Amino acid sequence: MKTNKKSILWILAILTPVLLLICLAAGASGLGIPDWKTDTGRAILFLRLDRIITGFVVGAALSVAGVVLQALLRNPLAEPYVLGVSSGAALGASIAIVAGISFLGVFTIPLTAFLFAIATLATVYFLAGAGQKLSIYGIILSGVIVSSICSSILLFIIAWVPIEGLHSIMWWMLGDLQITSRPLLAAGSIVTILCIAGVWMLARELNALSLGSDMAHHVGVPTKLAVTLGLTLATLITSAAVSLAGLIGFAGLVIPHVTRSITGPDHKRLIPAAAIFGGLFLTICDAAARTILAPREIPVGVITAIIGGPFFLFILKKRRKKGFME
Amino acid sequence: MKDKALQFNNLFAGYHGSPVIRDLSLCVEQGEMIGLLGPNGAGKTTLFRCITGLCTPLSGTVSIFGNNTRRLTASKRARLVAVVPQELEISVPFTIQEIVTIGRTASLSRWTPPSNHDRNIIERAMVYTDVADMKHRPFTELSGGEKQRAIVAMAIAQEPSMILMDEATSCLDINHRLEIMQIIERLNIEQDVTVLMISHDINTTAEFCRRLLIMDHGRIVADGAPSKVLTEETLRHVYHCDVHIQKNSMNGSVTVLPAPRLTHGKSGQGIRVHIISGGGCGEEIMRRLSLCGYTLTCGVLNNGDSDTETARALGIETALEKPFSPVSQPALETAGKMTRETDAIVICGVPFGPGNVVNLDLAQQALDAGKPVLIMEGIADRDYTPDRIATKRVQDLMNRGAKSWQDLTDLLNMIPHTSIPQKN
Numbered sequence: 209m210k211t212n213k214k215s216i217l218w219i220l221a222i223l224t225p226v227l228l229l230i231c232l233a234a235g236a237s238g239l240g241i242p243d244w245k246t247d248t249g250r251a252i253l254f255l256r257l258d259r260i261i262t263g264f265v266v267g268a269a270l271s272v273a274g275v276v277l278q279a280l281l282r283n284p285l286a287e288p289y290v291l292g293v294s295s296g297a298a299l300g301a302s303i304a305i306v307a308g309i310s311f312l313g314v315f316t317i318p319l320t321a322f323l324f325a326i327a328t329l330a331t332v333y334f335l336a337g338a339g340q341k342l343s344i345y346g347i348i349l350s351g352v353i354v355s356s357i358c359s360s361i362l363l364f365i366i367a368w369v370p371i372e373g374l375h376s377i378m379w380w381m382l383g384d385l386q387i388t389s390r391p392l393l394a395a396g397s398i399v400t401i402l403c404i405a406g407v408w409m410l411a412r413e414l415n416a417l418s419l420g421s422d423m424a425h426h427v428g429v430p431t432k433l434a435v436t437l438g439l440t441l442a443t444l445i446t447s448a449a450v451s452l453a454g455l456i457g458f459a460g461l462v463i464p465h466v467t468r469s470i471t472g473p474d475h476k477r478l479i480p481a482a483a484i485f486g487g488l489f490l491t492i493c494d495a496a497a498r499t500i501l502a503p504r505e506i507p508v509g510v511i512t513a514i515i516g517g518p519f520f521l522f523i524l525k526k527r528r529k530k531g532f533m534e
Numbered sequence: 535m536k537d538k539a540l541q542f543n544n545l546f547a548g549y550h551g552s553p554v555i556r557d558l559s560l561c562v563e564q565g566e567m568i569g570l571l572g573p574n575g576a577g578k579t580t581l582f583r584c585i586t587g588l589c590t591p592l593s594g595t596v597s598i599f600g601n602n603t604r605r606l607t608a609s610k611r612a613r614l615v616a617v618v619p620q621e622l623e624i625s626v627p628f629t630i631q632e633i634v635t636i637g638r639t640a641s642l643s644r645w646t647p648p649s650n651h652d653r654n655i656i657e658r659a660m661v662y663t664d665v666a667d668m669k670h671r672p673f674t675e676l677s678g679g680e681k682q683r684a685i686v687a688m689a690i691a692q693e694p695s696m697i698l699m700d701e702a703t704s705c706l707d708i709n710h711r712l713e714i715m716q717i718i719e720r721l722n723i724e725q726d727v728t729v730l731m732i733s734h735d736i737n738t739t740a741e742f743c744r745r746l747l748i749m750d751h752g753r754i755v756a757d758g759a760p761s762k763v764l765t766e767e768t769l770r771h772v773y774h775c776d777v778h779i780q781k782n783s784m785n786g787s788v789t790v791l792p793a794p795r796l797t798h799g800k801s802g803q804g805i806r807v808h809i810i811s812g813g814g815c816g817e818e819i820m821r822r823l824s825l826c827g828y829t830l831t832c833g834v835l836n837n838g839d840s841d842t843e844t845a846r847a848l849g850i851e852t853a854l855e856k857p858f859s860p861v862s863q864p865a866l867e868t869a870g871k872m873t874r875e876t877d878a879i880v881i882c883g884v885p886f887g888p889g890n891v892v893n894l895d896l897a898q899q900a901l902d903a904g905k906p907v908l909i910m911e912g913i914a915d916r917d918y919t920p921d922r923i924a925t926k927r928v929q930d931l932m933n934r935g936a937k938s939w940q941d942l943t944d945l946l947n948m949i950p951h952t953s954i955p956q957k958n
Contacts, residue, residue: 284625409644416639418626423619426586427692428612428640473626 216470217477220484227488231260234495255386262385262393262452263494263508264487267459269400269449271467271486274460275478276407276442279414280435281344288446288460290348291332291439292355293325297450298381299358300324302365305376314389317380318396318451325447328354329439344421347439382507383456385494396452403445404483410438411475418473456509458516459490466523489516537600539564539696539728540585545594547584548752553592554580556752564599564695567722567729569739569760572749573773578732581749582698585730586615599695609640616689618702622681627672630665630684631656637691659690663717679710686717697721699731703738711735715742736790740764748772760788776818778943800951802828807949808872808900809850810893811882814840819882822942823949824848831872834865834893860889866896873899878950881909885916886924894927897936907936908948 232253243249273288281290288294303309304320312319332354336346366377387393407414413434416424421431446460467482493511500506540562548554554577562568570578583589584596587603596603598614606614616637628636634656635648642648648656660666663683668676673684682702689697699718703711719742721727733739740746740760748756748763750772756763761781769777769790778791807823808831809816816832817840824830832845833853845852853869855861873879873896881897884890897907909928917924932938939945 282625412636412639412642412644415628415632416636418628419622419624419633419636422588423617423622424639425588425608426612426615426617427637427688428609430608468626472632473628474632 217481220481224484224488228260228264228491231263231491231495232256234499258387258390258393259385259494259498260491261397262387263491265393265397265400266385266449266453266456267463267486267488267490268404268483269445269486270456270460270490271463271482272404272407272479273442273446273449274464275467275475275482276410276414276438276445278464279418279475280438280442281348282418282420283344283348284465285461286348288442288449289355289455289457291351291443292328292358293443293446294450294455295355295358295362296328297321297325297447298455299362299365301380301451301454302362302369302377305380306365306369306373314392318392321451322447325450326443328358329443333436333439379507380454383454383509385453385490385508387452393452396448399448400445403441403448404479406441407438407445408476408479410434410441411479414438414475415473453508456490456512458509458512458520459486462516462520463489465520469523537564538562538597539566539599540730541595541597542584543595545584545596546592547580547589547594548592549580549589551592554752555584558594558752558754560747560754560757562728562730564728565722565726566745567719567743568731569743569746570730570732570749571734571736571739571746576749576772577752578749579700580752582617582700582730582732585696585698586617587611612640612692612694614694615696615698616692616694617698617700618682618685618689620701620704621678622673622685624673627674629670629672630660630676630687631669633673633684634659634665634669634687634691637688640692655693656691659687662690662721663687678705679707679713682706682710682714683717686714690721694727696728696730699729699733701732701734704734711738718742736764736769740788740790761786764788764790800826800953802826802949803952805829805878805950805952806831806876808832808869808876808879808896809882810879810884810896811835811841812839812884812890815883816841817844819880819942819945820844820848820850822946823880824850826946826951828949831876833869833872834861834890861892866892869893869896870899874903876900876905878906878908880945880949881907883910883912883916885918886913887918888920891919891924891927894924894931897931898927901931901934901936906948906950907931908945909936909938911938911940 244253270288274286277286277288277290278284300323301317301321304317309316309320332347332351335350335354336343366374369377413424413429416427416429417431417434421435424434425431463486464482467485468478471477471481490508490512493515494508496515497506497508497511538561540560542558542560545555545558546553558581570581572578580589584591585598585603587606590604598606598611601614603611637659638648638652638656642652657666660669663686665680665683665687668680673681676684697718703714706714715738718729722729731739731743744759746756746758746760746763747754748768755772756768764779766777766779780789780791782789802823806829809820811819811832812835820830820832821844830850831852832841832850834855835842835845835852836855836857836859838857842852842854851872853865853872855865879897879900901907909931913928914925937948939948
């Protein structure tokens with residue numbers, strides 16, 4: 209069983225560059241690596257490279273955030289958006305779009321989304337942490353409530369904006385991996401990589417917290433600190449992903465489960481594996497999104513759910529037979 | 535001087551400001567193995583939570599090996615105290631090895647993989663609890679006994695100086711229960727690990743622990759060797775139920791048994807018994823006999839007597855007299871009618887005075903009709919009649935065939951019964 213787990217990781221390591229190369233060859237302008245020598249070819253190549261990097265970073269971010277939240281909240285249904293981060297970010301982005309704020313250039317919308325996402329978690333956290341002890345149910349419940357409030361304000365905005373604004377908001381909410389600026393991609397990637405490294409450092413605490421916060425306390429984890437740190441990092445990761453690409457569903461819920469069923473639940477292995485799986489998954493989904501109905505593009509969020517849904521059910525069924533998931 | 539393993543000074547602790555533990559002071563030496571008994575809600579688990587720092591004292595102090603728990607960091611505390619809970623519910627399929635490794639969380643380096651030293655400790659812990667050969671199996675697939683052994687291995691991997699067992703064997707069958715207890719006992723003896731265990735299994739705890747603490751209402755009400763602490767009186771007081779304590783003079787062990795009851799295959803169904811009691815001495819007998827299926831009558835009793843209240847609560851027909859009055863003729867006649875219909879008469883440890891001595895007429899009447907009369911021993915000590923008439927009359931009854939009994943076990947052996955046909 210142990211060798212099996214290891215060999216899968218090796219296969220993954222070899223497969224990743226190959227798969228990414230295939231994705232590079234896929235695009236709305238036709239299959240094949242674009243000609244490096246012509247200007248158009250170079251432009252298309254860079255465009256595709258940007259998209260692949262964005263897809264990989266966002267996919268990795270969402271998966272790792274999902275892994276962390278599932279461990280911290282001890283809930284298999286937890287995903288990056290469960291604490292209202294998505295609704296908060298969407299609200300921030302819509303406000304920026306509708307109000308036409310642009311003093312920060314291309315950074316305006318992502319940055320507003322990012323700040324709103326952080327503010328949402330802060331609200332959730334303080335609502336839940338009002339008592340002495342930070343309760344998991346308190347966090348989930350206040351997350352759902354804050355999320356609903358943000359969503360209804362968002363619906364109000366959608367109902368009132370003119371049609372051009374509506375289109376931008378909708379596209380943003382469906383998720384879009386076409387990055388508008390390289391510095392934005394760089395900033396988002398750096399935040400994501402740093403935070404993933406951060407939660408990886410928390411792997412043993414996450415392992416202990418998977419046994420429940422009392423047990424984690426007993427084996428010497430300062431639980432309140434670890435939970436706060438984990439939630440903050442997961443939110444930072446999610447916010448970075450959301451501000452890069454809008455709302456992309458499903459990856460953050462499914463990839464952690466699929467990865468766990470392959471590598472086992474030890475976070476030391478699970479976190480890097482989930483990052484690679486998530487990155488690959490979203491990159492491949494995006495390649496499909498831009499080639500299936502070329503030259504038209506399908507929103508990538510649609511593909512993740514269409515591919516991810518049945519795949520998730522398949523894995524779930526297979527693993528339940530083995531007693532892997534309760 | 536060696537630090538005490540555990541010291542509580544005037545501890546008050548509880549939740550939301552209301553104390554569950556009230557003014558508790560206690561001292562535990564290193565290497566002791568202590569059983570913590572007491573009814574649900576007595577504060578045992580809260581006491582444990584004070585040790586592990588999950589519950590902060592409202593006032594007073596708790597110190598572990600000389601360290602005040604308020605000033606102890608999480609990782610230092612984890613190297614001193616490990617906890618084995620009743621059960622561990624996890625939804626993710628950690629293997630046993632991974633679970634045991636989690637026990638070393640406080641000692642593992644964040645930057646490097648587990649060292650050889652850590653690996654050895656983990657391996658040894660698994661060997662100690664006999665789970666080494668299944669270390670790659672997922673925890674979720676194990677049986678209850680295996681799970682519990684894995685959790686004990688996790689606690690051992692912490693290398694603690696003290697282990698707290700919070701009903702750690704409650705969900706196990708006797709075989710696995712003893713297995714866990716033996717592992718813990720071995721740790722205690724070989725490695726001088728201090729053990730504190732909460733349990734509802736009084737007999738097993740008494741067997742393994744040299745010191746027992748009994749808690750009730752947030753206080754320690756008894757502390758000492760099992761033979762000293764486990765008395766019928768203490769247990770009745772704490773658990774509000776009757777038990778029978780059997781001491782084995784051969785090996786000094788103590789066994790707690792349920793209070794006497796009709797043995798298997800016997801019943802009081804369809805048998806009428808008249809009870810002569812008063813002052814509360816009949817309560818337990820009424821309760822027991824009606825549980826055994828007897829049809830009871832009672833009297834003559836004064837209204838307001840605690841036996842009267844019990845009889846009323848149990849729906850027992852009673853011949854009544856006014857409060858604080860001597861038994862009158864009409865009341866005695868009512869009781870006489872009951873006596874004619876009854877199959878036996880039981881006289882409890884009721885004190886006899888000039889007011890109620892006429893109740894003995896009923897016994898006389900029953901004896902004359904050839905019905906058994908069972909009288910509790912020691913009439914001389916509860917005779918307050920002039921010229922000790924009651925004693926003389928009881929003596930007379932005994933001469934004519936009445937029998938005497940000492941305790942409930944006796945009584946239940948002597949009282950008429952029907953046999954329940956055994957099903958084949």
